[in-house]
Every structure is written in C-alpha cells, then in structure tokens.
Amino acid sequence: MAEKSLMKGNEALAEAALRAGCKCFFGYPITPQTEIAAYLSKRMPKVGGVFLQAESEVAAINMVYGCAGSGIRCMTSSSSPGISLKSEGISYIAGADLPCVIIDVMRGGPGLGGIQPSQADYYQITKGVGHGDYHIIVLAPSTVQEMADCVTRAFDLADKYRMPAVVLADGLLGQMMEPVAFDDAEIVMSDASGKPWAANGHKNSRKHNIINSLYLQAPELEDKIRARYERYKQVEENETRAVADYCEDADIVVVAYGSTARLAKSAVDEARKQGIKAGVFRPVTLYPFPVKELNDAVKNAKKVLTVEMSMGQMIDDVKLAINCSRPVEFFGRTGGVIPAPSEILAKIKEMGGNE
Amino acid sequence: MTNEFLLAGFGGQGILFAGKLIAYAGLYAGKEVSWLPSYGPEMRGGTCNCSVTLSDLPIGSPLILNPTELMVMNTPSFDKFIGSVKAGGMAFIDSTLVEGTSDRTDIKCFYIPATGMANENGLKGMANIILAGKMLKEIGLTDEAVIEKALKKCIPPKKADKLEANMKALRLGMDFNG
Amino acid sequence: MPEFKRPHALTDAYLHYCPGCTHGIVHRLVAEVIDEMGIEGDTVGVCPVGCSVMAYDYFNCDMMEASHGRAPAVATGVKRANPDKFVFTYQGDGDLAAIGTAETVHAATRGENITVIFINNTTYGMTGGQMAPTTLPGQITQTTPYGRNTDIEGFPVKMCEMLSQLDGVALAQRVTVIDPANIRKAKAAIRKGFEYQKNKQGFSIIEVLSTCPTNWGLTPVQAIERLKNDMIPYYPLGVYKDGAVRNKEAAAQ
DSSP states (O other), X not given: OOOOEEEEHHHHHHHHHHHTTOOEEXXXXXXXXXXXXXXXXXXXXXTTOEEEEOSSHHHHHHHHHHHHHTXXXXXXXXXXXXXXXXXXXXXXXXXXXXXXXXXXXXXXXXXXXXSSBOOTTHHHHHTTSSSSSOOOEEEOOOSHHHHHHHHHHHHHHHHHHTSEEEEEEEHXXXXXXXXXXXXXXXXXXXOSTTOTTOOSOOTTSSOOOEEOOOOOSHHHHHHHHHXXXXXXXXXXXXXXXEEEESOTTOSEEEEOOHHHHHHHHHHHHHHHHTTOOEEEEEESEEEXXXXXXXXXXTTTOSEEEEEESXXXXXXXXXXXXXXXXXXXXXXXXXXXXXXXXXXXXHHHIIIIITO | OEEEEEEEEETTSOHHHHHHHHHHHHHHTTOEXXXXXXXXXXXXXXXXXXXXXXXXXXOSOOXXXXXXXXXEOSHHHXXXXXXXXXTTOEEEEETTTOOSOOOOSSSEEEEEOHHHHHHHTTOTTOHHHHHHHHHHHHTTOOOHHHHHHHHHHXXXXXXXXXXXXXXXXXHHHHHOOO | OOOOOOOXXXXXXXXXXXXXXXXXXXXXXXXXXXXXXXXXXXXXXXXXXXXXXXXXXXXXXXXXXXXXXXHHHHHHHHHHHOTTSEEEEEEEHHIIIIITHHHHHHHHHTTOSOXXXXXXXXXXXXXXXXXXXXXXXXXXXXXXTTOOOHHHHOOOOXXXXXXXXXXXXXXXXXXXXXXXXXXXXXXXXXXXXHHXXXXXXXXXXXXXXXXXXXXXXXXXXXXXXXXXXIIHHXXXXXXXXXXXXXXXXXXXX
C-alpha cells in the first residue's frame, strides 16, 4: 500500500475508477463534480483509456450505453440536474441489462437549485431515476477513502448483476480532502472478456448479439422484467451493507447516510459523552436497503431518528424497513444547508434522549 | 486533541493552499485530517474560506462553524468569523490587511503583519505561509522535518524553486513574537 | 454475371416495412457494402426509434437499439471503446434531425469515425405520419392538417447542407433509391462512408431521400413521382462535402 495522500473525494473516486479498469469516461461539466472529469481528462490518455467530454448529459449517458453494450467498463458522472437529464439513458441501460457506473454528486434542487451539498435526490436515485420497472444499485460513501472503495465495488456489482450501479455522494464529500491510499497495482483497462452478450463484432464465430430494451409482445416483456427481478432478489439477499455504531444498547438510533452520517456520528459521540444512550446506523447500500441490518440495530431502541440533507426522503424506507415498529422522527436541513452536529444533538435530546 | 481551523480571506491569497499545508503537516504528524473548501463562483476572486481539522480521533463533520483556530486575511472575514471562535481558541490576524482589533478576552488574538513581513522579506504573496507557520507553532506542531515534507508535497513540481522561499516564510511565521 | 441473392449481412427475417417503402432497398445496400468489404464480424450497427426500430433483427452483424435520437451518441460510445470496429447508425428524419439534432451535430463536428445512414421521408412514419423536421412547406401531415405553414411551423431542416459546414465531416452526400441508376449511386456513397471509416478519416452521413406511401396516402409509384417532383427540388441530390478530415494520405491510396 502506497503512502497516504490527501485527495478530494471527487479525485479519489476518479482514480479508483481507473484502477477498476474503467476504460472510458463520458462526462459533462457541472458543479460540484467537475473535478472527476478534469482528473480523468488528465489521467485517461496516460493509461490507454478514453476521456470524452460529451455535448450534454443526455449524450454522455448514451455513450455509456454504447460502450457498456460493447462489454467495456465505463462511467459517467454528474450532479442532480444532470442526473435528471440522464434518466432516460439510465432506464434504457437497465432495460438492456448493461453494467455501468454512474456518479451523482448531489447538490440542492429543485430546478437549477444551488451548488451546495444536498441529499434531496434520494427518491430519484434509489427509485431507479427513469421510467419503468427496475432497480439500480446505489452505494453511499461517507469518507474520501470510501468514495474510492465504493466505485470499485460499484463496477464489480454492475458486472456481476448486469445492471447500472450508482455512487451517490454530495458536494461535501466531493470537495473535501482526506487521506486516501491506493495500492501499487498496475492499471489494467477492461476488455469484453467474460461478457458473451457484448455487441462488439461477432468475428463470424457466433450469432449476432443484440443490445435492446424493446419487447413489443407484452408477455415477453413481462418475462424479461420478472427475470430481472429474480436477479434483484439476489442483490437484496447478498449485497446489503451498513455500519452500526453504539446501537446495541441505544435508546435512540440515528439513521443517516453519506456525509450526513459523519455529522450524526459527531452528534452521537457527544451524546454518549453526556450519558445519552444514542447510536448511529449508516446504510452504505441504499438500494438494496439494509433492512435486516437496520432491524438488528434498532432491536433495543425506543425511537429512531432519521437525519438527512433534505426534507425527509430516506425516512420512508426506514419506516418501511422496520415496519413502523418504533416511532421514527426526522431532522433535516435542505437547500444546501449542512446540519450541525449540535442541531442533531438537540433533536436527540428533544426526543427524550436525556432521560 | 482536536484542532479545528477556519481560514478565510479573498480568493487568490492562498487560503486553500495554507489549509492544505496545515492538513499535510497534520497527516505527516500522524493525525486524522480533513480539508473542506468553500466552493462555487466565490472561488474566482471573491471571499474564500476553508475548514481544516486535525484530530487524534476519526473526524465527523469536516465543516467548521466554531473554530478553535481562526486565520483571517481581510476585514470582512475578520468581522464575520471572529465571534465564532470557540472560547479558549486562537485567532491569527493579518494586521497589514485587517482593520481593527477584537475585544474578546476569552480567546487569544495574534496580530501578525504578515503581508508587510512578506513584502519586506522579498516573499511577496506568501503572507498565508507566514500565518500558517505561526499557527503550526502555536498548536505545537513544530517538527521541521514534518513541515518541510508537507510543504514539499503541497508545492507542485513545476514550482519546486519556490520551496526555499516558502520555508523561509514558514520560519518567519514560527519565529514571530507577538 | 454475379448471382442475385440475399446479402449475408441480412438475416432471413421478413422485413415488416410497408409495400413501396424504400427502407428495404437501403437495408440491402448497407448489407451489400458490409459483405463486399468483408466486415460483418467487425461491425456494430445502431438502430433508431422510428420505422427502422427493429432493424436489429434484419442485420446479421452485432446490433444495438438506441433511444430516440441518441444513436450517434451510442455509436460514439461503441467506437471510442472499439476504434477498430465499424460502427454505423441507421436513422430517420425525426430521430436524426429533431430529437437527436444535438447528438448528430456533435458526433459530426467531433469527426467521429462512424457512418450515418439517414432516411429522409419527410414524415414520422412509425407514429402515423406527423410533421417531421424535414416535412416540406405546404405538406399535409397528421399534425399539419392544413399543410405545413412556415409562419407557424417554421422551415424544413436541410441536414446535409448544414453538416457540410462542419470541419469534422468527411462525407455528406444526398442520394435517393427511386431507380437503378440512383440506387447504384447510393450504394457507392455508402461504400465511401465505410471506407472513410476504415481509414479513420472522419464522420460520414449519407442522406437517402425515401418514400412513405402509407403516410403520404399515395401508391408506391405515385410516391416516387412525389419524391422526384417535390422533394428533390427542395433537397437537391449531390455531394455536399467530400474529403478526409484526417489521415488524408490514406484517402489518396
């Protein structure tokens, strides 16, 4: 393992993508994720990869469709408004069973919104983004090192299940620097090996492959979707990840993801110092949502508090996951305002955490 | 032990660079570190600030609202942030650029004519480094080898000839009494 | 005398196109070029949304189905990852010149080494004959029931003329397939597009003026007459740009 250096979350993620063999990156500038494109524009030509700045987010995601369809690991990145533009392409990629990685470094919305950190696109991302019956894998890092680790895992999961995987970050994680380390392994660009479905020229040695999401016969489309949902079941059974801190004896379990989980952790650390039995539960996978892990974490809790940089979106999944077995309250800031640990602590106390 | 720095000034004064230098010094001294810039259009010449945390424990919030160490390089930042410093904390003020003084008695204020010192010593544009040197000194992070390594890491290879001047600026800051 | 048979690059599937539609001829020309160049195993085709949406069932090479208008972006993705493969798109006028204009123009100006086959029949065929970007002034369609009024609906888009202004374009040629002489010219143009691609010489677009008897409400023969009398005057046939953008020495050989 090489010496640690300080990197911005966006840059660490970009470097990790290269190291995962991501051969092609198709992007479009938008704050606060532009460092990903800038970094890869520098690095890609040095390692035999492709960096292409597309004419729009719409074009970028469709370039990903074409590249992924030919069996090559590829990625695009954007921030909230740009992800809305990509929604069409994401749906087609899911419908054609193609693996790819999409980065969303969230900012405040709706509309042009703002450029400060936000988690207001939880619904959009975890519910698939575009039209149709489908899921995409969503990983939510909370440190710069995890920005790197999540992108590696995203590529692996995308290939394993032939579906898009998203790394969902926010402006705070994208812009901050923390120590990160990469091993010294040589960078090897991916090829289409192990992907017999790829449309990359049949070399007169097999029947032609077709990458497609169109099925005009309703029963055929239903069968395709049902088969896909069988795979989703595997994803839900095998791929959930979460981190629970101090939940064993906690009266109040705070649930938060991404950078908000760090803020919640600071609040919970302070609460413990003050003798309040609080814990923090951080889903690392948002789809699949860590239902079993959350139920384990709250088994001794009286109440649950969800903290988000939004008006409350993940809270729905939290309530569903625990089947409303306990009161679930909410604290959030939105529009790019970052909740202060002291505010979260005050909410914990208000919920009776100081009894 | 946790130090929470807030560095503020105008874009172009090297606020982010000074923050990065402190972060690397912390990293090489074996601390957990985080660095968070303000970002957006204000980077291009407007006000600019960054939060740096050095800690013995994993860092929760990288955003610092109440610093234990404040560094300011213009009057608007001084006015805006001086009240936010935690009691018992320290403020490092470029007194060449900042008008006025603080009447807070619960924090320690250092008035350092960093910009003037830089100009007098042929170190134009390195007031940020002088201030960073003073801050490192006051938090007790004074290992020369660590600081030099941090500086080397922060200065891009094509500006390697500036290393010596930067080291000089750092020492000026560390040796400043007042 | 060469034997007249189905090109290998076409599958055995029955084409679903209407009687008198020229899609079948253009499919055949593309397939013949692929056969003659011996590149079927190294070719990836990208289909549009429109009447030729299911062209992936008709071509024997690997195929991808793009969303509406995005075929040039999809083709770019394939080509950048696989620069030695042949990549073509097959698109209609709504797909290429309305919803996908941005993708078309930018693939062209990048000089993307792909070949675009553009079917211009002045109507949205698959959805039942609405106004297309190429619908002629005065032309009656489902959504211009009083005829295209240029004061309200604006003017038709002349893609070859427009794209010929871009430095990335190696070939922009407008052809038609209404008689054997024109069919031969069309095939030569398609072949040239693939040759430019082979030598990595830039973007090529071959616009094929085509008929849509069903939505025009004409017999196939009347449709050909309309194409000759109304379309060609507005969309003159010919070469709008021809010349390698890069690797010029390969062109000379």
